[in-house]
Amino acid sequence: MSTVALSSELQEKVQHAREELDAHVREIIRWHFSPETGTPFWLEKAKELPFDPLKDIQTFDDLRLFGHFEDEWLRGGPVRRWVPKAYAHRPIYVFETGGTTGIPKTRIAIDDFRIDYEMFSETLPDEYFPKGANWLMLGPSGPRRLRLAVEHLCQYRGGICFCVDLDPRWVIKLIKRGWMEHLRAYQDHVIDQAMTILSANHEIKCMFTTPKLLDALAARLEKEGTSIAKVGITGIFCGGTEMTSQWIRFAIEELLGPGVYIAPTYGNTLMGLAAADMPTPDHDYKITYYAPQPRAVVQVMDFDDYEKEVPYGQEGRVMLTTLTKEFFVPRFMERDEGVRELPCLKYPWDGVSGVKPFRGFAATTTVGVY
Amino acid sequence: MLHIPISRWGEPYKSLDIDKVVHFETGEVLAEVSRANGGLVERDMRYAQRARDVLREIPIKELLQMVKKAADLYTSATLPLGNGEQTPEQFVRMQSATTGLPEHMCRFNMTKNHFVLNEMDKILDALTRGLDLTVLTKGYGVESRGVPISYQAQSPVLGLVLPSNSPGVHTLWLPIIPMQIGLVLKPGPQEPWTPYRMANAFIQAGIPKQAIAIYPGLGDVGAAVLQHCPRSLIFGGAATVEQYRGNPRVQAHGPGFSKILIGDDKVDQWDKYLDLMVDSVLVNSGRGCINCSGIWVSRHARKIAEALAERMGPIMPLPPDDPKAALAAFTVKGQADAINTEIDHDVKQPGVHDMTAKFGPRLVKKERCDYLRPTVILCDSPEPAIARKEYMFPFVTVVQCPQEKMIEKIGPTLVCTAITEDPKFQRALLDAVHIDRLNIGAIPTIKLNWLQPHEGNIVDFLFRARAFQFDGMLKA
Numbered sequence: 046m047s048t049v050a051l052s053s054e055l056q057e058k059v060q061h062a063r064e065e066l067d068a069h070v071r072e073i074i075r076w077h078f079s080p081e082t083g084t085p086f087w088l089e090k091a092k093e094l095p096f097d098p099l100k101d102i103q104t105f106d107d108l109r110l111f112g113h114f115e116d117e118w119l120r121g122g123p124v125r126r127w128v129p130k131a132y133a134h135r136p137i138y139v140f141e142t143g144g145t146t147g148i149p150k151t152r153i154a155i156d157d158f159r160i161d162y163e164m165f166s167e168t169l170p171d172e173y174f175p176k177g178a179n180w181l182m183l184g185p186s187g188p189r190r191l192r193l194a195v196e197h198l199c200q201y202r203g204g205i206c207f208c209v210d211l212d213p214r215w216v217i218k219l220i221k222r223g224w225m226e227h228l229r230a231y232q233d234h235v236i237d238q239a240m241t242i243l244s245a246n247h248e249i250k251c252m253f254t255t256p257k258l259l260d261a262l263a264a265r266l267e268k269e270g271t272s273i274a275k276v277g278i279t280g281i282f283c284g285g286t287e288m289t290s291q292w293i294r295f296a297i298e299e300l301l302g303p304g305v306y307i308a309p310t311y312g313n314t315l316m317g318l319a320a321a322d323m324p325t326p327d328h329d330y331k332i333t334y335y336a337p338q339p340r341a342v343v344q345v346m347d348f349d350d351y352e353k354e355v356p357y358g359q360e361g362r363v364m365l366t367t368l369t370k371e372f373f374v375p376r377f378m379e380r381d382e383g384v385r386e387l388p389c390l391k392y393p394w395d396g397v398s399g400v401k402p403f404r405g406f407a408a409t410t411t412v413g414v415y
Numbered sequence: 416m417l418h419i420p421i422s423r424w425g426e427p428y429k430s431l432d433i434d435k436v437v438h439f440e441t442g443e444v445l446a447e448v449s450r451a452n453g454g455l456v457e458r459d460m461r462y463a464q465r466a467r468d469v470l471r472e473i474p475i476k477e478l479l480q481m482v483k484k485a486a487d488l489y490t491s492a493t494l495p496l497g498n499g500e501q502t503p504e505q506f507v508r509m510q511s512a513t514t515g516l517p518e519h520m521c522r523f524n525m526t527k528n529h530f531v532l533n534e535m536d537k538i539l540d541a542l543t544r545g546l547d548l549t550v551l552t553k554g555y556g557v558e559s560r561g562v563p564i565s566y567q568a569q570s571p572v573l574g575l576v577l578p579s580n581s582p583g584v585h586t587l588w589l590p591i592i593p594m595q596i597g598l599v600l601k602p603g604p605q606e607p608w609t610p611y612r613m614a615n616a617f618i619q620a621g622i623p624k625q626a627i628a629i630y631p632g633l634g635d636v637g638a639a640v641l642q643h644c645p646r647s648l649i650f651g652g653a654a655t656v657e658q659y660r661g662n663p664r665v666q667a668h669g670p671g672f673s674k675i676l677i678g679d680d681k682v683d684q685w686d687k688y689l690d691l692m693v694d695s696v697l698v699n700s701g702r703g704c705i706n707c708s709g710i711w712v713s714r715h716a717r718k719i720a721e722a723l724a725e726r727m728g729p730i731m732p733l734p735p736d737d738p739k740a741a742l743a744a745f746t747v748k749g750q751a752d753a754i755n756t757e758i759d760h761d762v763k764q765p766g767v768h769d770m771t772a773k774f775g776p777r778l779v780k781k782e783r784c785d786y787l788r789p790t791v792i793l794c795d796s797p798e799p800a801i802a803r804k805e806y807m808f809p810f811v812t813v814v815q816c817p818q819e820k821m822i823e824k825i826g827p828t829l830v831c832t833a834i835t836e837d838p839k840f841q842r843a844l845l846d847a848v849h850i851d852r853l854n855i856g857a858i859p860t861i862k863l864n865w866l867q868p869h870e871g872n873i874v875d876f877l878f879r880a881r882a883f884q885f886d887g888m889l890k891a
Contacts, residue, residue: 223654225638225641225658260453260454263454291431291450291452292452295454330431
């Protein structure tokens with residue numbers, strides 16, 4: 046069922062979005078592969094390619110000529126090879142991913158995290174994420190995009206963001222070493238910080254957190270005779286690790302109650318933030334994520350043939366393409382799998398649901414660590 | 416389709432995450448099982464104390480009667496299971512179909528569980544060394560000689576992270592309910608059957624449903640059980656045991672490395688004990704921690720290994736409903752291959768001989784499962800690593816070792832059967848702290864006396880004997 050009957054309005058929107066995407070692809074390719082503005086990495090890579098990106102890449106589908114982006118290219122320096130020449134004079138951030146052992150993967154950023162999170166901000170309902178409200182960032186700190194991005198999101202919405210210290214690399218080491226008592230102590234340490242902030246009269250109404258930390262915070266609050274709702278939180282932006290429909294149902298039914306909105310997200314350092322509407326019982330709490338197209342595109346590919354998209358409703362491995370002027374990542378095979386979902390009026394392009402660790406890696410990946 | 420929900424203190428909860436339990440031979444989906452999430456376990460532990468409270472409202476004597484009734488229900492009745500029902504015969508077929516254990520072995524395990532439930536009064540009397548059981552309820556009492564005693568429960572519930580591979584382990588948690596401690600069960604992925612059937616038998620027999628919670632799930636659920644139950648049992652490999660070593664909250668049960676040692680005074684008559692050796696290795700398809708994985712002798716090792724190989728080497732896989740089936744299937748993909756490769760590597764070491772090689776390939780691959788045929792390895796000395804290995808199929812090493820070196824070299828041993836009348840050797844065995852259960856005499860390793868503690872006394876794990884003094888003011 047790869048061809049599905051869509052309403053004419055939706056068909057029109059899908060067609061329009063596709064045209065926008067193709068135009069965006071041409072613009073981004075021009076940017077990264079032109080000698081004046083281009084990215085040193087891609088200019089160098091172009092010499093090895095058996096095609097001319099400037100001529101041969103005219104549509105999103107043409108990106109298949111690149112094969113698949115290898116994230117190993119992001120490991121080690123010089124990091125400036127990823128900075129487009131046009132941005133050489135700009136202040137550059139570097140965000141890291143991985144790195145519990147060995148050299149982490151790095152991604153440069155200038156404004157992307159701000160733009161992505163400003164776009165995401167538009168998806169948040171003001172009723173639950175009031176403009177001007179203060180936030181708690183209960184997630185990873187250190188050299189991670191999330192730390193700055195959530196703070197920017199809060200500031201963009203007119204609030205002030207309180208943060209905790211959380212080093213996920215240490216958490217992964219604790220898990221790998223089987224030091225579960227230390228893991229619990231560290232989790233307590235993180236929750237202690239959150240409790241202190243929440244008890245300090247800072248009028249915090251919104252927060253970012255991960256599923257595991259939300260479980261832990263809700264449990265601690267309940268032990269103290271209160272709850273997420275009672276301490277005044279009305280909006281939770283949740284992400285960072287895998288989130289199942291069962292977990293989100295449990296959170297909504299048992300941890301949050303009716304007055305708190307939870308916005309599940311899917312994303313990582315390499316892409317923007319794929320948003321989802323708040324899951325509801327009518328749809329069995331299904332979480333369907335839509336990438337911020339045209340800046341990023343998520344596709345679901347056949348497990349046995351990464352050149353072929355699966356039909357709608359079928360499982361496959363998630364493939365990500367990032368198309369911004371700061372960062373070009375064509376067709377990166379993610380460490381996740383999911384189900385291909387139909388476009389909708391709000392997001393007239395494919396979505397992905399049921400995201401979980403890719404079955405080929407699941408056994409060796411330490412997930413859900415913070 | 417049969418659906419088995421999470422049981423939150425007796426209240427069914429259908430998860431949005433579902434796991435399918437499939438027949439290992441046909442691939443048929445036998446049931447769908449709701450998968451819990453760790454947070455749900457943590458949240459439900461708010462009611463852990465209620466589990467003990469509702470049990471304490473029933474005198475232990477009455478609970479023991481209920482447990483006896485549950486024994487009969489478990490083995491004979493059609494009991495509710497999720498959105499359906501299950502007869503005893505269906506239970507046997509389902510357990511066999513998902514664990515790979517032949518049906519007659521599943522029936523045997525049922526009988527074993529029945530026996531333990533039926534004899535629970537005697538078992539508790541033995542495990543508590545004749546304690547007046549009301550002491551467990553009240554927390555204190557007075558001995559017949561007038562000395563006050565106190566046994567304080569260390570947890571209102573016992574958490575159990577159960578395995579899939581050996582339905583025999585369930586006997587270990589059967590005494591918990593009569594001690595008025597609640598149960599928090601995380602079934603093994605391929606063996607949800609016993610926890611649910613036993614829980615339903617208990618409930619039908621009158622045990623309050625609020626005393627038992629069952630959370631099928633993945634690793635996060637097991638971790639949550641261990642984190643939130645003040646006392647837990649976990650079953651796993653050597654790494655699991657090592658991880659929880661010294662943790663007073665967790666009793667880890669892993670490989671048994673059970674052994675038979677034949678003393679110099681008896682080894683010349685080794686053939687008298689051949690049946691005992693075969694039974695110790697082969698019963699329950701070698702899956703239990705009490706199955707023998709090493710036979711240690713100072714001489715005749717080759718002859719013993721040859722004789723064992725002659726007896727067990729020809730054994731082939733048979734269909735699970737065949738009453739003669741002696742081998743359990745490996746239903747987890749790749750597991751049998753990995754074991755086979757490791758053994759093939761080890762037998763290339765000097766002084767190691769595969770005595771069953773001549774009976775054909777060890778690994779038998781089927782469409783949806785694999786088998787490992789019985790394997791007897793001769794070791795010329797205790798030095799090769801394989802001399803101290805254990806696998807979950809009929810696998811045994813026959814190790815040549817001087818008697819005076821045996822105790823030092825055998826390593827940790829759950830069950831040690833020592834066939835000897837040598838008082839000096841017996842004394843050394845009695846003093847060896849790395850031997851858990853010691854049998855002196857011609858007793859198969861798999862023959863347990865249920866009136867004795869297994870891998871630590873569960874009563875001592877759950878209750879702390881402590882000082883308690885009182886006078887006329889005491890009202891509790």
